[in-house]
Amino acid sequence: MYTALVIGRLFSGLAWLVLLCCLACGTKGPPTDEAATLIVGRAADAIGLDPARVTDNESVEICAQVYESLLRYRTGTTEVEAALAVAWEVSEDGRQWDFTLREGVTFHDGTPLNAEAVVFSFRRQLDENHPYHLTDSSGLDFGWRANYKNIVSVEATGNRTVRITIDRKFAPFAANLAMFPVAIVSPSAVKEWGEEYYRHPVGTGPFAFGEWSDGRIVLERNAHYWGVLPKLARLIFKAIPDARQRLVALESGAVDVAYSILPDEQQFVTLHPELTLYRAPANxxxxxxxxxxxxxxxxxxxxxxxxxxxxxxxxxxxxxxxxxxxxxxxxxxxxxxxxxxxxxxxxxxxxxxxxxxxxxxxxxxxxxxxxxxxxxxxxxxxxxxxxxxxxxxxxxxxxxxxxxxxxxxxxxxxxxxxxxxxxxxxxxxxxxxxxxxxxxxxxxxxxxxxxxxxxxxxxxxxxxxxxxxxxxxxxxxxxxxxxxxxxxxxxxxxxxxxxxxxxxxxIAVVARADVLGIEISPAGQVLFEKVERR
Amino acid sequence: MRTWRFRLRLRHKLAASLVIAALLPVLVAYWVGASVVLRGLERGLRAETEKQLSVGINLLLRDIERLGHEATHLSSRKDLVEALTVDTTSTTEVLKVESQYLHAALIQVSDATGEIVARLNSTGSQDRFAGMGVTSASPAVQAGLTYERRVTVERLGESLMVRATAPIVDAKFRLVGVVVLTVPLDGLFADQLKASLGADVLIIAGPNAGGEPMMSFIDDRGARLSTWNRPGGLVSEISQGHRAFENRSILGNPYTLGYAPIRDLEGQVAGVFAVALDRAPVLEARKSATRSLALGAAGAFVFALGLAGLLSRRIARPLQTLHHGAIAIAQGDLEQKISVTEGDEIGDLARAFSHMTTALKENQRRLAARMREIVALHDAGRAVSSVIETDQVLRKVVDSVARVLHLRVCALWLVDQNEEGTSDPTRLLLGAARAKRSDMRTIGSKDVVAELVGPLRSLAEDVAASRGSLRFEDMRLHPKHAKAALSATIDGSLIASVLERKGSVVGVIVVGRGAQARAFSDADENLLSTFADQAATAIENANLYARVRRFNEELEAKVQLRTIELQAINDELGKTITELKETQAQLTLSERLAGLGQLVAGVAHEINSPSAAIRGTADTLADTVGRLSTRQTRLLEMLGPKGAHDLVEYISEVAPALSDMRRVSPVKVRRASKQIGDTLAKRHVQPETATAVAKALAELSADEELVTHLSPYLEGSASDGRFVVDTLTDYVSVHRSTRTIQDAIRRIQRIVGSLKSYSHLDQEAARAEADVHEGIENTLVILEYQLSRGIVVQRKYAALPSVPVYVDELNQVWTNLIHNAAQALGGEGQIDIETLVRNDGIVVRIIDNGPGIPDDVMKRIFEPFFTTKAKGEGTGLGLGIVRQIVDKHGGKVTCESKPGRTCFEVWLPGRAGSEERA
The missing domain is CATH 3.10.105.10 (Dipeptide-binding Protein; Domain 3)
Structure with a gap:
């Protein structure tokens, strides 16, 4: 009886203790989402986010996160490797390229990746009579078409197999297929948005498009990405045209990474203990x-x-x-x-x-x-x-x-x-x-x-x-x-x-000291899938 | 032993628990609160320091950047470009004008070749820039000459400076000169930063913060503080480019210092920037927070104490009342009232206690009544079972029933039992009865009582027949037996109950009361029924007892008879055992005799050969001696007395030596005889004679001397010569025979000697210290004839102490074991005899390499009469006797056997064993 009383008291004492500790520690919460968000300040906004219709670096940078092509460059090299295609074969005469698509990949809108989507992505820019070969109303055109005019036909030979036939043997073709203009787009998204697709990109890449307004483009981590998941949950690109202002934004923490810092500012950045300057030879x-x-x-x-x-x-x-x-x-x-x-x-x-x-x-x-x-x-x-x-x-x-x-x-x-x-x-x-x-x-x-x-x-x-x-x-x-x-x-x-x-x-990329894993590809782009916040 | 326990009153326990329960959270709250507040304050100050450090660094960098911009600005001034392109001497004048718009700095300008053409100290204070200027070879100038615009922190000895370089280009972007601005990061610079920051600033040159710092601290005499203790533990952290923090006292005031590295363009740490925040307000806040918390905690504790006292008193009071009540009840005071009026659980408990007390009281009353009955019943039972005579039992039953049930009449009938033990329940005999008169006095006369209860017999018979019981409230109203009852003075109630035992009616008991008495109750009937059962048991017990007694008497008679018979058998057995013992002794004796027989056979065998030799030799000797006596005569004739005497003397002299010579092989004889022939020829012995004697001499192994010596006697004819040599041969033969006989006799003597020591026939059979080896050796001699040539005996003797033994008996052990081993070997093999010292005793092992003993035989080898020999070869007592003898020595004999090795091991104690006493 007495023992029970003592134990009872002990427990109530412990409960008090726990309660007090909780109150004391209440200020420490779980890490906020901010840690997984990275904001990049850059000189200009993107022009459009339809990979087939952009040329400027700001647009290409976004497309590189959102879209993937059949092939891609192995990280850190200019060597070509499989991306959305898992295998490809070239015929004897170098004209027929047969691709087998990766299984189980879906676009950010849930549309499955299949041969039809690949054929659609090629044809809409190559075939002027294609219903989604969009007219030139937004100042964008399928300028990259010139690079791919050697393509004679793109056909689905199965649900997961595509055959691309080119007019003659062309060695850089594999490298061309690794480029962003032939990134595979979601046909349903293109059909849904029509002319406005360039503001509503849907691909299969590590980041999915979130929103785009006032020079701010928000990308969200693609949780269903087939490859290695990015460490960042959210990636935001902000256009801050004034170089001085970009640096101030970086110093104040409004952005975490800034591009195109004025050359005179680079000494300031070098001397600054809270900023890190990354340099890489640019291609x-x-x-x-x-x-x-x-x-x-x-x-x-x-x-x-x-x-x-x-x-x-x-x-x-x-x-x-x-x-x-x-x-x-x-x-x-x-x-x-x-x-x-x-x-x-x-x-x-x-x-x-x-x-x-x-x-x-x-x-x-x-x-x-x-x-x-x-x-x-x-x-x-x-x-x-x-x-x-x-x-x-x-x-x-x-x-x-x-x-x-x-x-x-x-x-x-x-x-x-x-x-x-x-x-x-x-x-x-x-x-x-x-x-x-x-x-x-x-x-x-x-x-x-x-x-x-x-x-x-x-x-x-x-x-x-x-x-x-x-x-x-x-x-x-x-x-x-x-x-x-x-x-x-x-x-x-x-x-x-x-x-x-x-x-x-x-290339000079400046980042705050708590941004880790900044690597710049030979193409001069930051590999965001490797970046993380401390 | 009873453990001592500290007894604490409930009220105090309750109060203590409440106080502890209150104190614990108060203390925890105080501790947590204090640490939270203190940590919060420290964290706040640290965060503030960190913030100030960031701001300070930013200000510093902005100042550095500004200097760069000023250099760039200055470099782009058209008048400066003009001065440099047109007339370099006017450059200083241009600088004077331009420097008005710049911050204080040392301004230097070179022309396109790097030559310094102008120098201006915009502050006017010379010593601030002393020794800080650049020359054309300085990196700052050289960089500018390649169009490079740069600003960096440079270290010059113990001080740091900011140096900005800008190329001066004309409108066509042609290089016309370089402008270099220099500002030292000195105390004045620190003062500038302090003015913006609101916190003191320190700037220290060198990555290890090894130099004296430039500080914004001014001591109370107005002088700038310039010496301090370097931050030892933090240096490595700072020099690696990290921030560091510490608390330290400067000019007697507490400060929190934050350090951050100052990097140059190569990213190397050139110096350290530090801000110092005053800790005094924080320490004050800390003190007051601790004080308030302590006061709060103390107040809470006092309040808790009071509350605990009050509460414990309120809770404990009714509990105490209850406690006292419970103790009183426990001590038997059931009248105790517990006056607890509370409506809570304690009140409920008190009420439940009251109910319990009431129930207890009622139960106690019932128990007391029941107790009385049980005591009576017990007494009656004890009384009834204490007697074993049937009559007494019946009387006791009736007395007890009458006393317990307050009866007027009590009668007990028994069922009549005939000779065969069968009974007729309808025939009842009055067993015992008891009655009182109307004045309730017991009627003394048995006969009067018997007469009084007589009429009730028919009632009893009815009850016996129905095997039930009868209870009637008022017998006067009984339809059948009213009259009988009345005549038996029962005018009240009556109970008749049968006595049953093992399903059969043994009797009937009838009890009755007068009309004035209370009618019988259920309890009375139950009681009577219990009595009836007891009575039935007692009656049967009594009957049984009588039967047992009878049986006992018969048994006693039978036992006596049997005892006499057994005595006779016992005597017979004793005799048999004695005979058996005798037989065993005889058997043992016969085994020993058999051993003796073996012994005698051995001895006979041994003696036989030398005897035969003696007999044979004796015959030869007799012939030879006979021949010699005749030869004497002829020698005298041949050689004359002198010659014969000399010859015989000589022969007698050499004969013993010759007789010792071994017999010579025929080949040697042939060779020797030829030599002897040659020798004799030289000695003028005739060839015929020589030929005749040479062989005989050779056979005697005669040497040249002998031949030379003998030759004079051989000069005669061949037959004479031959005669002389034959005589010599005969002499030698006599000596040989004598020696043979001597040898034979010595051998016989040895055997007899061994036999004597073996059997110790001439000694008392007492235990004596003896050498075991000697016994074994004697045994081996005795058994020599059994150990045929094929058997090799190997001895491995250790140095053994003498042990007390029965020598002759032990010799029998060795005889049996060695004999067995020899038998097992079947004529060929090896016997090892090992001795060693072990455990205060000696060990003898007899090991043979024979086929081994099979397992089934092994188990039985030491049993008497067990033998593997064919019938008639042995009694089978051999190893049995070995064990008996070894046991007698207090020793042990064991056997291990496998094919190729059978080992009998005998251990004998060094001191006399227990068997000595037996």
Whole structure:
């Protein structure tokens, strides 16, 4: 009886104790969702989220999280591996590519991934008569179609098997299939949203689209992802166009990661104990495109002369704050097939001036004619401070006797104008997509891509020998042979001087110290599936 | 032993429990509350420090960045560009103008070659920048010459400085010079930060915070504090780029310090930035919080104490009342009233207690009544069972019933039993009766009583016949037996009950009361029925007793008879046992005789051979001696007295030596005879004679000396020569015979000697210290004839002490064991005899490598009369006797056997064993 009483008291005492402890510890709750959310501040908003209809890096970055293609690059390399396809076979003549699809994969909207969805994704951009080959009302088009025009047919040979037939043997095709424009989209979502699909993307990737408003794109972790689940529950991309403001947002914790910090700010970031600066060689190039279809740059001698007029030292040191290396051609040195000094024009303003003066005398060049220099005001990964670069280039050109007028506008209009060949010269850049030299040389210099309105060859260079070389390289499957051909192509391009190659930049990503696992892919993108918050 | 227990009153226990129950949460609340508050305060201060540190670092970096911007700004001034491109000497003037818009710094400008063309100290205070300027070779200038714009923290000895470089480019982006701004991170800088932060600031050069810090602290004499103790334990953490915190006292005030690294552009830790937050308010808050909590806890405790006292009193009081009541009831006071009026569980308990008391009282009353009956019944039962005579039993029953039931009349009839033991229940005989007169005095005369109850017999017979019982309230109204009852003076109620035993009616008991008495109740009837059962039992017991007594008497007579018979048989048995014992003794004796027989046979065998030898030799000797006596005569004739005497003397001399020579093989004889022939030829012995004697001499192993010595006697004819040599041969023969006989006799003597010591016939059979080896050796001699050539005896003797033994008996043990071993070997094999010392005694092992003893035989080998020998070969007592003898020595004999090894082990104690006394 007495024992029971004591035990009873003991228990009630314990209950008190527990209650008090709970009260005392009540302030410590479970970790909030904030820990699993990452906010990325970047210079611009995405333009559209339909992978087949975007080209800008901001859009591509989102598409890379939401969508997947049949193939992909093995992490950290430019080697191609299986993604939505688990296996593929190429026929003897290199024309028939048979893919077997991964089983049990569904789109974020629940639509199952099958051969029909793959065929739909290809056909809607390749077949102009396809009901969902959307019209050009949103300023987006299926510009990437040019890259895939070698596709003859895409057919479902079974529920999980697809056969893609191309017109001829084309070696970079596997690399092309790993690119985002041929990412597989949910047919039901495309049918549901129609024209508005670019604002409502549905893919199979590690993150699913949440919402997009006021320059803020919210992605949620795809809990049904077939691969390794991302550690972040939510990934938010915020457009903060002002570089200074981006840094302030990063310092204050409003964003966790920021891109395109002003070069002068990078020293501040380096000195700051709560921020970490990540640098990586970027797979890109910035250049001045010389419109070969317009006088005076239709004359190769003019193009060669201006190539000698540009001093890259202030560009690298002042505009990139050292976060770049001078470019000697289109390919960055890290790209296989790279040929050094393909543009062999050392900085020599006197010679440039002399040559140009000779051409004036010859009547080729009118020194009073203003050269329209198109420049985008939006910082790009390859061009963080476009204004200063433009001014350095402008003064260098003026130094050698040219009159230059800057045409500065926002990036999408800038691109639009360039594709329509409004410029004499323009400040541009390119980010390698598929890790193949073809992606630089064919895309940027071949006549196939110089079609007005959707051109990527912004110098509108049309050169048959080069075209022959580039096609030859596409049809050879031996890397050594292709490398050799690309060396010749680069030398040919250098001689034709359709560009003034400027620099290959380095990527600078700044993150708060509590963001871990930041890795930058060879394509220059942060691998968000590996990032976590401490 | 009773364990002592501390007795605590309920009220105090209750009060203590309540106090503890209240105290525990109060203490816990105090402890938790205090720690929560204190931790919260510390955490708050730490968070504040951390925040201030972040703000401070940000301010510092903003200042650094600003310097960079100022350098950039300055580098982009057109007048500066102009001064550098047109006239470098005017540069300083330009700087003076421009520096008005800048923060205090050391401004230096170089031209496009890196040559410093202007230097301006914008503060005017020279010593602040002393030794801090750059030259054209400085990294800051060199960087600027490659268009590089940079700002970084540099360490110069014990101090840190911020240095910003900017290239000066003209409108065409041509490099015309470099501007370098330098600001030391000194006390003044710390003061600036303090002004913005509101907290004291320290800046320490070097990654290990090893230098003297630049501090914003000003002591009470207005001087800047410049020395301190470096934060030892935190240095490594800070130098690795982490933040660190500590509490320390500066200028006598408590501070919490937060340290953060200052990095340069390479990411190396160049120095440490620290903020110091005053802890005094926190310590004050801590003190007051602790005090309030302690006061609160004390108040709560006092309140709890009072409440506990009050509550315990209220709860304990009714419990105490109940307690006292319960004790009183337990002590038997059932009149106790428990006055608890509470409506709670204790009230219920008290009421239940009251009910219980009432019920107890009633039960006690009933029990007392019942007790009285049981006592009476018990008394009656005891009285009844204490007698075993039937008459007495009946009387006791009737007396007891009458006394217990307050009767006027009580009569008991028994069923008449005939000779065969069968009974007729209708024939009743009055067993016993008792009656009172109307004045209730007992009627003394048996006859009067018998007459009085006589009329009730028919009633009793009716009851016996019906095998039931009768109870009637008023016998006057009984239809059949009213008259009989009245005549038996029963005018009240009556009960008649049968006495039954094992299903048969033994009798009937009838009881009656007068009209004035109370009629019989159920209880009375039950009581009577119990009496009736008891009476029936008692009656039967009495009957049984009588029968037992009778039977007993008969038995006694029979036993006596049997005892006499048994005595006779016993005597017979005794005789038989004696005979058996004698037979056993005889058998043992005969075994010993058999052993003796073996012994004698052995001895006879041993003696036989030498005897035969003696007999044979004796015959030869007689012939030879006869021949020799005749030879004497011829020698005298041949050699004359002198010659004969010399020859005989010589022969007698050499004969014993020759007789010792071994017989020579024929080959040797042939060779020797040739030599002897040659020798004799040289000695002028005629060839015929020589040939005649040479062989005989060779057979005697004669040497050259002998031949030389003998040659003069051989110069005669061949027959003479031969005669001389034959005489020599005869002499040798006599010596040989004598020796043979001597040997034979020695052998016989040895056997007889062994026999004597073996049997110790000449000694008393007493235990004596003896050498066991000697006994074994003697036995081996005796048994030698049985140990044929095929049997090898190996001895492994240890040095044994003498042990007390019965020598002759022990020799029989060895004889039997060795004999058995030899038998087992069947003429071929090995017998090992081992001795060793063990356990204060000695061990003898007789081991043979024969076929071994089968398991079934093994179990029985020590049994007397067990034998494996064919009938007639042995009595089978051999090993039995071995055991008997060894037992007698207090020793032990065991046997282990497997094919190839059979070992008998005899252990004999060193001191006399227990058998000595037997």
């Amino acid at each position: 890109n190039v910035s250049y001045v495109a010389l419109n070969t279809q317009k006088a005076p740059f239709d004359d190769v001698r003019v193009r060669q002369a201006v190539n000698r007029a540009i001093n890259r030292e202030p560009v690298v040191k002042l505009a990139y704050q050292g976060m770049a290396i001078p470019a000697e051609g289109a390919l960055p040195p890290t790209q296989w097939g790279y040929s050094p000094k393909s543009f062999d024009y050392a900085y020599d303003p006197m010679r440039a001036r002399d040559e140009l003066e000779a051409l004036v005398l010859e009547g080729v060049l009118d020194p009073d004619e203003e050269i329209a220099f198109f420049v985008a005001t939006t910082p790009r990964p390859y061009l963080p401070n476009p204004g200063m670069v433009a001014r350095i280039v402008k003064s260098n050109l003026e130094e050698v006797g040219l009159r230059v007028r800057l045409v500065e506008q926002e990036f999408s209009s800038h691109l639009e104008e360039l594709r329509r060949a409004k410029h004499h010269i323009s400040l541009m850049g390119w980010v390698g997509d598929n890790g193949d030299p073809d992606n630089y040389l064919y895309v940027l210099f071949d006549k196939d891509n110089a079609k007005l309105g959707r051109a990527r060859n912004l110098s509108f260079l049309v050169d048959e020998p080069l075209h022959t070389l580039l096609l030859e390289a596409q049809q050879s499957s031996e890397r050594a042979t292709r490398s050799e051909i690309y060396k010749r192509a680069q030398s040919r391009i250098g001689a034709l001087a359709p560009w003034i190659p400027l620099v290959h930049s380095q």
